[in-house]
Amino acid sequence: MSDNAPAEPPVSAEITREQRALDAMYTRLDRLRGYTRERLSRVLLESGGTPQARSERESYTQLYTDDIVRYDAAEHGLCFGRLDMDDGETRHVGRIGIRDEDDYATPLLLDWRAPLARPFYLATALSPDRVARRRHLRTRNRRVTGLSDEHLSGDCDTAPAAAGDAASAGVAGEEALLAALGQARTGRMSDIVETIQGEQDTIIRSGHRGVLVVQGGPGTGKTAVALHRAAYLLYTHRKQLARSGVLVIGPNPTFLEYIARVLPSLGETGVLLSTIGDLYPGVTASTADDRTAAAVKGSLDVIAVLKKAVRDRQTVPDEPVIVRFDGYPLRIDRKTCTKARGRARSSRRPHNLARPLFRSMVIDALADQLAEAIGTSVVDGSNLLSTADLADIRRDLRQDEAVRAEIDALFPELTPQQVLTDLFASEDRLRSAAPALDDEQVAAVVRPAASGFSDADAPLLDELAELLGVDDSAEHERERSRWRRQIADAQGALDILTGSAPQDLEDELDPEILMAYDLIDAGELARRHDTAESRTAAERAAEDRTWAFGHVIVDEAQELSPMAWRMLMRRSPNRWMTVVGDTAQTGAVDGAAAWDDMLSPYVAQRWRLAELTVNYRTPGEIMAVAAPLLAAIDPDQTPPVSVRDSGHAPESIATEAERIDESVAAVVAALPLVGTAAVLCPPDLVDRLRHLGGERVEVMPVAYVKGLEFDSVIVVEPDAIIAGSERGRADLYVALTRATQRLAVVHSRTLPDELTGLRAVGDGAAPPASAAAQDTMRAAAGAAR
Numbered sequence: 001m002s003d004n005a006p007a008e009p010p011v012s013a014e015i016t017r018e019q020r021a022l023d024a025m026y027t028r029l030d031r032l033r034g035y036t037r038e039r040l041s042r043v044l045l046e047s048g049g050t051p052q053a054r055s056e057r058e059s060y061t062q063l064y065t066d067d068i069v070r071y072d073a074a075e076h077g078l079c080f081g082r083l084d085m086d087d088g089e090t091r092h093v094g095r096i097g098i099r100d101e102d103d104y105a106t107p108l109l110l111d112w113r114a115p116l117a118r119p120f121y122l123a124t125a126l127s128p129d130r131v132a133r134r135r136h137l138r139t140r141n142r143r144v145t146g147l148s149d150e151h152l153s154g155d156c157d158t159a160p161a162a163a164g165d166a167a168s169a170g171v172a173g174e175e176a177l178l179a180a181l182g183q184a185r186t187g188r189m190s191d192i193v194e195t196i197q198g199e200q201d202t203i204i205r206s207g208h209r210g211v212l213v214v215q216g217g218p219g220t221g222k223t224a225v226a227l228h229r230a231a232y233l234l235y236t237h238r239k240q241l242a243r244s245g246v247l248v249i250g251p252n253p254t255f256l257e258y259i260a261r262v263l264p265s266l267g268e269t270g271v272l273l274s275t276i277g278d279l280y281p282g283v284t285a286s287t288a289d290d291r292t293a294a295a296v297k298g299s300l301d302v303i304a305v306l307k308k309a310v311r312d313r314q315t316v317p318d319e320p321v322i323v324r325f326d327g328y329p330l331r332i333d334r335k336t337c338t339k340a341r342g343r344a345r346s347s348r349r350p351h352n353l354a355r356p357l358f359r360s361m362v363i364d365a366l367a368d369q370l371a372e373a374i375g376t377s378v379v380d381g382s383n384l385l386s387t388a389d390l391a392d393i394r395r396d397l398r399q400d401e402a403v404r405a406e407i408d409a410l411f412p413e414l415t416p417q418q419v420l421t422d423l424f425a426s427e428d429r430l431r432s433a434a435p436a437l438d439d440e441q442v443a444a445v446v447r448p449a450a451s452g453f454s455d456a457d458a459p460l461l462d463e464l465a466e467l468l469g470v471d472d473s474a475e476h477e478r479e480r481s482r483w484r485r486q487i488a489d490a491q492g493a494l495d496i497l498t499g500s501a502p503q504d505l506e507d508e509l510d511p512e513i514l515m516a517y518d519l520i521d522a523g524e525l526a527r528r529h530d531t532a533e534s535r536t537a538a539e540r541a542a543e544d545r546t547w548a549f550g551h552v553i554v555d556e557a558q559e560l561s562p563m564a565w566r567m568l569m570r571r572s573p574n575r576w577m578t579v580v581g582d583t584a585q586t587g588a589v590d591g592a593a594a595w596d597d598m599l600s601p602y603v604a605q606r607w608r609l610a611e612l613t614v615n616y617r618t619p620g621e622i623m624a625v626a627a628p629l630l631a632a633i634d635p636d637q638t639p640p641v642s643v644r645d646s647g648h649a650p651e652s653i654a655t656e657a658e659r660i661d662e663s664v665a666a667v668v669a670a671l672p673l674v675g676t677a678a679v680l681c682p683p684d685l686v687d688r689l690r691h692l693g694g695e696r697v698e699v700m701p702v703a704y705v706k707g708l709e710f711d712s713v714i715v716v717e718p719d720a721i722i723a724g725s726e727r728g729r730a731d732l733y734v735a736l737t738r739a740t741q742r743l744a745v746v747h748s749r750t751l752p753d754e755l756t757g758l759r760a761v762g763d764g765a766a767p768p769a770s771a772a773a774q775d776t777m778r779a780a781a782g783a784a785r
C-alpha cells in the first residue's frame with residue numbers, strides 16, 4: 001500500500017458490494033437454468049420424426065442435461081474469488097463461467113479453469129502477474145459472509161489486507177487455505193477449487209500430452225490434483241474427451257467412494273472411476289489374494305503361464321477318436337490333430353480365431369477318409385469322386401453336429417473366465433502351466449472353482465482375452481445385416497421425403513432451396529442415426545474391454561503390479577496419462593520402487609516427472625514423527641513440508657497385549673465429538689477391535705487406508721505392522737500420515753526404533769495408561785474447542 005492511498009472502505013461496505021455482484025450472478029444462473037430446463041422439457045416432449053431428427057434430439061437432450069448438472073453443481077460457492085488487476089480490471093472467479101445477458105462479451109464470472117482465472121492460483125507477491133489484489137470470498141446460501149484480501153502489487157484502493165504473510169509462506173490465499181485445512185473431515189473428499197496452490201495448478205493445467213507422473217509425499221494433494229486435472233482436461237478438450245472418456249483408477253472401492261463426490265461437485269459426470277479389479281467388464285473383484293498369490297499374479301512371468309494354460313486346452317488324443325458319419329467310422333487320430341494344431345498355432349491367431357483352421361484341417365482329413373471309403377474304384381484303386389463331390393462331403397461333415405462336437409472338444413471355444421477358473425481350480429493344470437512355481441506359490445494360488453475373482457485376476461482375464469480373441473464372425477454378420485436394414489430404412493425415409501416434395505419445386509428447381517435428400521444419402525443418414533447414443537462415453541466404456549480412453553488417471557499408482565500396468569496401457573493407446581503416487585508408500589510387494597521400471601516398457605523415457613512438496617493434510621508434529629521412518633524406507637526422499645501445525649503432540653500409550661482393546665477403547669472414548677477417526681491395526685487385530693468402530697470411527701487394517709484421511713488416528717502395534725509384510729515400514733508410514741489433527745500410538749510390543757518422537761503417556765499398567773490417555777486426549781479435545 002502506498003502512503004497516500006485513499007482511506008479503505010470498511011469491510012462491511014465491501015461485503016455489500018460483493019453481495020450485489022453475487023446477486024447478479026445468481027440471477028443469471030437462475031435464468032440459464034430456467035431456459036435450459038424449458039428447452040430440455042420441450043425436446044423430451046417431442047417424439048417420432050426422421051432418424052436425423054431423433055438423433056439431433058438425443059444430442060440436445062445430452063447437452064441440456066449436462067448443462068443443468070453443471071448449473072446445479074455450481075449452486076454452492078458459485079463465486080469464491082476476485083482478482084483486481086493493476087490496470088483496474090476486475091475478474092470474479094468461480095465454479096462455472098457466466099456471461100452478462102445484455103453484454104455477452106463481458107464475463108460476469110470466470111470458470112476457475114479459464115486461462116484468465118489462472119493468476120488467481122499463481123500470482124504471488126514476488127511474481128504478481130499484474131494482480132494488485134487477490135480476494136477470497138466466503139459465501140453461504142447465496143450470501144457473502146466474509147472476505148480476505150492479499151495485496152500483491154501496486155496500489156489498491158480497497159479493503160484491509162488479510163492476516164498472515166501469504167507470500168513469504170509460499171502459500172497463496174493462506175487464510176482461506178488454513179480455514180479449509182482446519183475443517184473437520186466428513187469422510188468424503190471435497191474439491192479444492194478455492195485454494196489450489198501454485199505447484200498444484202501447474203500440474204492440473206499441464207499441457208503435456210504423454211505420461212505425466214506426479215510424485216509427492218503423503219497429503220501433498222496428489223489425489224485432489226489428479227481429480228481437478230480431470231475436470232480441467234474435460235473443460236479444455238471437451239469435444240474429444242466427451243467422446244472417448246476419462247478413466248480414473250483408484251486402489252479400492254472404499255477409496256473410490258471417498259473421492260466419488262469431487263468430480264460431480266465440479267459439474268463433471270463423464271468420468272469412469274474404477275479399481276483395477278473391476279476394470280474387466282462383467283467381473284467384480286469379490287475375493288482377496290494373499291501376498292504370495294498377488295505377487296505371482298502381478299509378475300510379467302504369468303504371461304507365459306497363461307499362454308501355456310491356453311495351449312494345454314488344445315489337445316491331441318492319445319487314442320484315435322472314432323466319429324460315425326453316414327454309417328462310416330472315421331478316425332481323428334493323433335497325427336491329424338498334431339498337424340491341424342500346428343497349422344492353427346503357426347497362424348499366430350488368438351486361440352478362438354485359430355479354431356476354424358484347426359477344424360477345417362481335421363474336416364479335410366475326415367473327408368479324405370470318407371472319400372477313400374466310398375469313392376475308391378475296385379478296378380484300379382483310383383478315386384472316382386469329383387472335386388465337387390469332395391466339397392459336398394466337406395460341407396456335410398462341417399454341418400454334422402456329432403463331428404463338430406468331437407472336433408470342438410479337442411480345440412474348444414474358451415472364455416477368459418473359464419480358462420482362469422479351471423487353471424486355479426486344478427493343481428495339475430497349474431503345475432503343467434507354471435512349472436517354475438514352488439509348492440508354497442502353488443498352494444497360494446490354487447482355489448476352488450466357485451471362489452470368484454480377485455483384484456489381481458482382472459489383468460489376467462484381460463491378458464487371456466487377448467490370447468483367446470473373440471470369434472465374432474457371427475456377431476459381425478448380425479451387425480452387417482442390421483446395418484443393411486438400417487440403410488434400407490433410411491432410404492425409405494428419404495424416398496418419402498422426396499415423394500412429399502412439392503411438385504412446383506421439382507418442376508422449377510430453385511437452387512436456393514435445399515432439401516434433406518439433397519444433402520444426405522441413405523448411408524450418411526443411417527450413420528447419423530447409428531452414432532446417436534444416449535449413454536455417456538464412461539458408461540459405454542465400462543462395458544467394453546477394448547475401449548480406448550482419451551485420458552487415463554491412475555491414483556496410488558505405486559501399488560499397481562506390472563500386469564496391472566499392462567492392462568491399463570491397453571486402455572490408453574494414446575498414452576496420455578496422469579499417474580500420481582508416492583514410491584515411499586508402496587505396500588504391494590510387486591508395486592513400484594521406481595517409476596521408470598514401471599513405465600519405460602511402454603513409453604521408454606518419454607514420461608515427465610512433476611513433484612509436490614507441501615503437505616496439506618498431516619500437521620508438522622506428526623510429520624516429525626514419521627520422518628525417521630521415511631529415512632529408513634528411502635533415505636533419498638525428503639518428507640513434504642507441512643503447511644501447518646495442529647498444536648497436538650502425537651502420543652504413545654504403552655499397555656499389555658491382553659489389554660490392548662481396553663486401551664484403544666479408552667483413547668476412542670476420549671476422541672473429540674466432531675470429526676472422523678480411525679483405528680489402524682495389523683490384520684489379525686481387526687476382529688478383536690472391530691466393536692470399537694461406529695459412525696465416526698473406522699477400524700481398519702493398514703492395507704486399506706491408502707489415500708484416506710481422518711481427523712484422529714490411533715495406530716495399534718506399530719511393531720507388528722512393520723513385521724507384517726516385506727513393505728511393513730511403508731504400511732506404517734501410510735498409517736501415521738492419515739491424520740489431519742491427532743495421532744496416538746497404542747502398543748504392547750516395543751516401539752520400533754524409528755518412532756522416537758512420540759510423547760509417552762501411561763506406564764503400561766493398562767488401567768492407568770488408559771486413564772492417562774483419556775486425560776490427554778480430553779485435554780487436547782478441550783483445547784481444540
Ligand SMILES: Nc1ncnc2c1ncn2[C@@H]1O[C@H](COP(=O)(O)OP(=O)(O)OP(=O)(O)O)[C@@H](O)[C@H]1O
Pocket residue numbers: 177180181189190191192195196197200216217218219220221222223224225582616617706707708709737
Ligand atoms: N490446495 C489445497 N487446498 C485445500 N485443501 C487441500 C489442498 N491440497 C490438498 N488439500 C487437502 O489435503 C488433503 C490431502 O490431499 P490428498 O488426499 O489429495 O493428498 P495425497 O497426496 O493424495 O495423499 P496420500 O498420498 O497420503 O494419499 C485432502 O484433504 C485435500 O483436500
